[in-house]
Amino acid sequence: MSSGTVRNVIDEHVPALEATTSVAEAIEAIRTASTGTETTVYYAYVLDEDDHLEGVVSMRELLNASGDTALADVMIESVVTVEEHESVGDVARTIAANEFAVLPVVDDEGQFSGVVRAEDVIEALDDEATKDVLKDSVHDVDYDPSEAGQYECFECGNVVVTANADTCPDCGGELRNLRTTLE
Structure with missing residues (x-):
């Protein structure tokens, strides 16, 4: 298995908002923050005052919700996360098992660190780890x-x-x- 950890492939520049933020404010914040980037934004992450992940809201949910609705009312509270110290190979299996393109990453204290994208995990895997993940995925x-x-x-x-x-x-x-x- 690859000896690299998720910390090596984390993207720290992702939309992180408060639960009281309105949908309209969230969309504008995402639009402003993502101008000029090549990365597609799929989710916005909702954090508490201590930067702990409270929930996640998809762009689809944001676009379908009323502009004055608070993120707390549209976010999903049960979120699959990975930890910074996890190996890239283990995270690849988590991504494959859940069929996610992006997963939020938390540190040892449970604070939101950023996200890891499936494409970055695949690129970070060494040859042996890639074969192991592919073998586990074959049906x-x-x-x-x-x-x-x-x-x-x-x-x-x-x-x-x-x-x-x-x-x-x-x-x-x-x-x-x-x-x-x-x-």
Whole structure:
């Protein structure tokens, strides 16, 4: 598994607002803060006075809510988070299991530190960790093993057309049927 931690790939420049902020004020704050950035904003994070994460609100919720509604009334309070000290590989599994593009990060005291994006986690994974995460994400599909099919090697990436292959003829690595989806 990768020895890097989430702290190495955290984005600290994300919308963090108070629960009493109105939806209209939140949208304007996000618009102002994100001008000129290449990063897409999916969520705004609601913090208390001690910078602890109270909730999250999606841009969709903000755009569908009345402008005078407080964030406390539209935010989701049950939030999946990761901690700064967690390994990039463990966070990749959390992202995959929850199918999130972005996860909030908290420090040891539970204070909001920023977010980690799936694309940054994938980029930070070393080769071995990437293979482990991909192997954990593979789900079997029904297929006839006597039928010739395409298989991809986890080690070298070679694509082999054969019937019921287990190992790569080039490097001996494990193969997966290309009809098997990666989720």
